[in-house]
Amino acid sequence: MNNSSRQIATVSLFAALIAVFGLIPKIDLPLGVPITLQTLGVMLAGALLRPRQAFLAVALLLAAVALGLPLLSGGRGGPAVFFAPSAGYLIGWPLGAWVTALVMQALPTAAPRRAAVSAFFAAVAGGLLVVHACGVVGLMLIAQLPAAKALLGTLLFVPGDLIKAVVTAGVVHTVARGLPDWQLGGGNAR
Amino acid sequence: MLSLYADTPSWLHRVPAGLKLAALAGGGLALALTTDALALAVAAVAALGLLASLGPAGRGARRPMTVTLVVAALLVGLHALLGTVPLGLVAALRLVCTTALGLALTLTTRPADLVEVIERLLQPLRHLGLDPSRFALHLALMLRYTEHFFARWQQLDEAHRLRTGRPGGLRLLAPLTLQMLLAARRVADTLHVRLGR
């Protein structure tokens, strides 16, 4: 099977997945950074794709957003979103997906249960730690928050993001059973 | 793949895709910048009116729109608990507007037309070494998958309700992801065989 069509099909699929999670509305926090389900899409891309594909999937979504398509939660889009307080997190998404996939590759995925546990840790490493690190830097630079405040603020999202990592593990568990030839950590090779 | 595109003709089908996209992008920006609940309420009524004006072609919007309205109501309720009703109202109205506008676009525009517009917009990027047609294919597929997600979710939910008497709810998230991965494989197969990509 040819890689180019595989690549195109999966990268656009996961960009769409993140977009779909954007239809489930965000919860606005006073910080100017919403709680959104889209990070679940970022984690899933990382857990199910190869690092390059995962990065590209999120980047494709962000490119479409930049072009003005209203694909961020709450129906936001356009270049303006990259100058909002949450911009740091946004930039962190593709990196987070990439790191998640890298960690996934390094962890065992042979049995469905193993794969699920690995997915949880990979999602925490990439989808949580990396994204939040970028987010905190963004808050400091754009919202002019002091580091301590920014760190405290980002803690608000941790419980939700941990739940998302658990959901990611559940989905990976299902995929490992339903599509045994989906190479977890190795991406969509057959 | 499944789609929401309605083949019942409506007046909006005849409006060029570029115009609709520009309107959506402009509208989206305006909505994002507005924090005035009254203005947003007027916009929401207008957007719902737009959907209604599609007549039978708007039928496919009923279910996603109902879901959105319920969610919007929940959102306001949540903010009421936090004591931030105005913030919740703004978010809810924005959600209703953008969903309605987005649905109006997908129901009345063939993705091919939409992607053609974007491909034309991106032509200048050719000088930077980016291949607009490849990017356009990605975008086209992404938009198709978004619809497919919805239609597929409806199908799964239909099967679940029929077989158990209950809606599937969140239990369908993992099966749906699996179905979507399968769909991606099939699309890849089709692209491979039919386009030689």
Next chain:
Amino acid sequence: MTAGLHLSDLTLRRGATPVFDGLTLSLTEPRIGLVGDNGAGKSSLLRLLCGLERPQAGRVTVDGQALAGAPLPPGRIGLMFQNPDEQIIFPTVEEELALGPQAAGASRRDAQAAAREALGRRGLADWAPRAIASLSHGQRQFVCWLALDLAAPRVRLLDEPYASLDLPGQAWLREEIRRAPAQVLVSTHLLDPVRDFARVLWLERGRVRADGPGAEVCAAYEADVAQRVAGRSVRPGA
């Protein structure tokens, strides 16, 4: 109470396509066949009967109870979809089959045991842990029948169940249908399995063109097709 399925003065449009216009039918025989050209309305009729389509006018009753949007409890009426991929929800055969018993109140364990037992009885014990995606098309159709059989509804609607089955599988399904303790409606393009049914309906563009014993109706339909093919007035799936 009028037992069986009744449609009265039913009008159905799907999107822009008018499908039925004032259809009235009483379906009470234990085995009923449904034949007719592509697009005649066979699937639409089955979907109506289990509440998946809502008519614009008229009413459907199942054992005297009107179908009003909400689906009936699953023990009542079940559908085997034309396309197995529309019916199948879960990733493995065992989980998929367990859904019916679970919906009827069995615990997860018991339901899965019932699923394995049903597979074992048919010599398919090794299918239990298999991923649905790794089955061939015809194999997935078997799974759909087994799932329906395990849910054991009193009325079973089968939408072209023979379409992708191999010859032994067709013989096997005919036998399963013969033995099923339920009312069974089968839509099919393969006429042999319904020729011995007491009643077959021939649908044509949303109307009942013929209604009678299987042998007669199938022969009439075949004669009509032969004439159209000979006259080259075949326009695919109009």
Next chain:
Amino acid sequence: MTAGLHLSDLTLRRGATPVFDGLTLSLTEPRIGLVGDNGAGKSSLLRLLCGLERPQAGRVTVDGQALAGAPLPPGRIGLMFQNPDEQIIFPTVEEELALGPQAAGASRRDAQAAAREALGRRGLADWAPRAIASLSHGQRQFVCWLALDLAAPRVRLLDEPYASLDLPGQAWLREEIRRAPAQVLVSTHLLDPVRDFARVLWLERGRVRADGPGAEVCAAYEADVAQRVAGRSVRPGA
């Protein structure tokens, strides 16, 4: 250069399932049928031939050119999928049909004109703007054939194209296949359409059980099925 399709010493596993083990075949006849039980490997063989499956060992050549991962140009070999929903990408009939000519380099306008022309020639001009989702299953199968015909590859692989077609549609497709200026391989559970083929292969668990003139091979397969059904040794879709 050896024209036609050649497989030599081919081994294919799909997931954990061994499908072929050392299969060698030369497919050069203009019309070839493929019959056999569910899970015998018919779809897998067709997928191999168009490069969708990569064998673990052995090679496939098309007109002397080895299939090695990279796809052939679309004018060379085309596949009609067993499930129409797997093949169809676009939401309307016109766009779906236009894909083939577009891939061959036609402009969007020309491709859509070609699509409309092909529909018109078959008396289906009104289908052009219809949403695929609003077509019945059999109607979608027609669209798949038309799409393949418009792309006009030199080799056409059809995976159970008759499965959901009505009787007139079956006659129509047989006629279209008869006339197609291409090599055609058809996998099918409906034996009549391949009985008059010069060559039919009967696959059984990944091996060629019989290979010869259609009438003979179909009769042999039917006799075997009859025997198995009589002996109740039917295990569905093993």
